Amino acid sequence: MTNQAETDLPVLSVRNVTIDTIPGGAKPIVRDISFDVRAGETVCVVGESGSGKSVTSMAMMGLLPKDALRVTGGQILLDGEDVLSVSEGRMRALRASKVSMVFQEPMTALNPVKTVGEQVDEVLRIHTKDSRAERRRKVLSMMERVHLPDVERIYRSYPHQLSGGQRQRIVIAMALILRPRLLLADEPTTALDVTTQKQILKLIKELQEEEGTAVVFVTHDFGVVSEIADRIVVMNRGDLVETGDCRQILSAPRQDYTRMLVSSVPSMQPRCAPLTDQPKVLEVVGLSKRYGKPGKSEVLAASDITFTVRKGEITGIIGESGSGKSTVARCVMRLTDPTEGAVVLQGQDIAPVRNLRAVRQKVQYIFQDPYRSLNPRRTIAQSLMEGLVNYGMPEREAREKAARTLELVNLPAAVMERYPHQFSGGQRQRIAIARAIVMEPDLLIADEAVSALDVSVQAQVLALFEDIRERTGISVLFITHDLRVAAQICNALVVMQKGCIVEQGATRDVLTNPSHPYTRALIDAAPAPDWDFQNFRPLPLAV
Amino acid sequence: MLSFIIKRILSAIPVLFMVAILVFLVLRLAPGDPAVMIAGPNATPDQLQQLRESMGLTRPLLEQLIIWLTNMAHGDMGTSLISGKPATELIMDRFGPTLALSLSTVVLAIVVAIPLGVVAAWQRGKVLDRLVMGLSVLGFSVPVFIIGYVLILVFARILGWFPVQGYQPLSNGFVPFAQRLVLPSVALSFPYIALIARIVRTNVIEVMNEDYIRTARAKGLKESAVLMGHALGNAAVPIITIIGVSIAMLIGGVVVTESVFNIPGLGRLVLESVLARDYTVIQAVILLFSAIYVVINLVVDLLYGVFDPRIRY
């Protein structure tokens, strides 16, 4: 497609679209949304969970689940043709040829029992009359365009034989092989590591510029938005809050909700100095963890890990998936037994201790997924009191203490008799934090504890961590993949790659003056490193 | 791949061993004295003692077990207490009819059940789905022998299309062989059609919720192509599993069906042996069927790798 008359007519025009559940709820889940996307333009639809952003993009593909959701009003014009009123057959013809989609989970978006070559080929098979050889040639050339290596081999590979980034490239190849006018990308990089994310964003941009494709990019991540968006559509609970060009939304949002959302994004600016004069709470010395049999099948999940956490300090362990950061945390907690090394807690090495009960009280753990870390069948009171009662506290006393701790995490004691399913994700994570600190541990391990939360909730929970540290002087080992979050609250950082520590030191030093190329690469890959979201302006000092 | 097959075959040996021990122990430790059962209530104590000795029952249990296992390992399944013939010979004589009945039943069940299940999944929640699923519950709620008798009554007695009962070996010609096999196979296949169709439906529906199905739809595929091209292939593993389980479960039904249709197969052999208290033969047949079960499981395991590339050995 070349740019001819498209400049005046938008490729996509969403007009007053309303989407409701079947049967209709009290309030439609998407209400009266309107926006346009022009050829070659990238429009980011930003919102938190429950904003209706994904549902809107599914409606554009005509892929809303038939028995659960339906569009009750408005038009979705694709080059002037209303996709909401075309026939099933016409909609099928439009898919992949005029409008394509890239999904969030590259791990599950491809059929596991067919080769990826077959799956890309299928698009050509149903939409073109090309011969088998012709199709094969086109598929291979498209695979080259998405920068896959060794395309002949990849063609014959099954999805499980490829990495997450490679799979996402296959999905993109599939989406763009027919040169559609519009590409819908639904959180296409959320499940990927930050370095892979950067490559995929670059790839989408590159192909978009070559073909003049219009792109609708659905995301929750303002970092990504600020990198790629021409214009931004902000959604909140089914309403369109505001639209504007990228710079305007980031520097001068008009609506309170947008202001709150943008300012919740942590900046890459280190805020906390290291606490060198405090006593050591945790010393990990030469810790290693190997899986499998020594020799061929051995996997080194963590190797020769040594670091220290001081009283009142928040130490971050940073790394991408597979870096071994969670393995280290689990070894410190003794949820996993370390193969070698010492874990010295308040002067006592707990690595060889067999009776775990004795050490468990001093270290507590907060899990990533607040939906699975609370037993759904037990009340909040039962969950909070369990540890105290295990260690011999009378029930009445434990109940009082649990109630006091709930208030510390900003939840009223009145919620004690409720069950976890009655709370939102952020509230559950507060409960999980309360369950940990009620034990009065010396060390708190937070394993990606804010990763599953929306950005505004994440900001609240991060503030809560700092608040608790202030009040109780607790030490925190904070495991995260997110440099921004680490910059926000950590005093010191440990950077891990492939099971080894590549660099550690004060947060400020590591982020502003990294000594290892991998740390440098991580910082470079983080989207929008130079924007101070909290203050709606560029960072004064380039990091 | 080859090393996996060898490993998997080797791993079946302890299971067979366990089966042999269990069969022996269950039959030997069950309350009741085999000698009394065989000799009848009027036997004198001397006669009983003699019988026990000839059956080897007076030796210590462990010794009996070792003798039994050693014999089994040599392929010696013992001698019938009644006819004096080797158990293997009795089994070989009766193997043909049972094999014919089982094979035709399994083929019929698979051919009918998979399309039924796919159609039900496709029409999920609609009339056709409800009909198929309703019939399916009925299918395994009615005892096989009742289905058998209904078929005999309608198709043999009233319509006269098929002989009422009996069996003709294939060597006597295909038509008489097939004629006598139709009704028992249909009767016996009912519960398995019901079972397999349900599993096919459930798994296809489950697969239809996967992300890659959405991807397939986003390519512009027709719903039927999504169903056949993407969903069925991914539902293959549980479907193969249930087919394997069905074949293994068939044995109980075979006993009943052979009894109703008067087919001289292994099922009848078991019943005759039970009525005559012929322990060696009972043990041998149970062990044979257990071994078949283990082998089927083995084949099913190996088939997984064929249908799912993620399973590599």
Added chain:
Amino acid sequence: MSSDTPAPEPQSQTLSLPEMEGGGASGLRAVLGGILSSWSARISAAVLLIIVLMSVFAPLVTSHDPIQLDPAIRLQPPSAAHLLGTDSYGRDMFARIVYGSRISLLVGAGTVIVALLFGMIIGVLTGYFRWVDAVLMRVMDGLMAIPGVLLAIALVAISGGTLVTVLVAIAVPEIPRVARMVRGVIMGVRNEPYVEAASVLGTGMWPMVWRHMLPNTVAPLIVQGTYIFAAAIMTESILSFLGAGIPPEIPSWGNMMADGRLYFLLKPELIFFPGVMVSLTVLSVNMLGDVLRDRLDPRMAKRL
């Protein structure tokens, strides 16, 4: 779409908590009450209720003796005196069907209790302790390989057909399946964050099993229990039909069908009346099981 599913997050620090709904323990009760909203479940429950009442109040339902022989009135067609006619020994068919329901329900309930109890114990042990698993699951594998009906026939043949023998013979082959299911649940839940969280809080083994693991087996056990109930009634009728079940003098539906075999071409109703009762009972239990499964445990739909 997955990012849109969680509950909307309150935007401010002030809390907006949803209204109290039935949660946790009361949830199960709500589900059990809720299943009666489907018409198929209602009909099934009604049929079962009638059969249960019939068996409990058998002497009130019929005045005939189900055992008394009376050769003078052999093979009579249905009449006012004998609602379903008489069998080849001149016994009242209706009375035998009414009393026969006692045997079927007893065998069903007994099998469920035995199979679930032993299956649960073995399942918990194998799911929790690796070394027990290695040993016990081999035994279970072996037991599963032995065809249940054949094993039952053999057991009954050796020990003589009494109600207890038949019950044990039917229940034993069911144990490995229950054990496997419980083991699967326990092993699956071991890695759940909330179980790890409890272990971090110093929760010991038995409280862990009792509070955090076993509750997860309740729903699948109820569902599997109903299917075992149905299967047991079916197997009893097959065993008795083959002459390897309950002693022939006891009126059971299976025995009635065994008695009717000789006269099948002459009077098929001798087999069909009890056959319909078996089918109806098993069908109702299975349908109830399906509804229960859909409500309690959708993943169980893959059950074999």
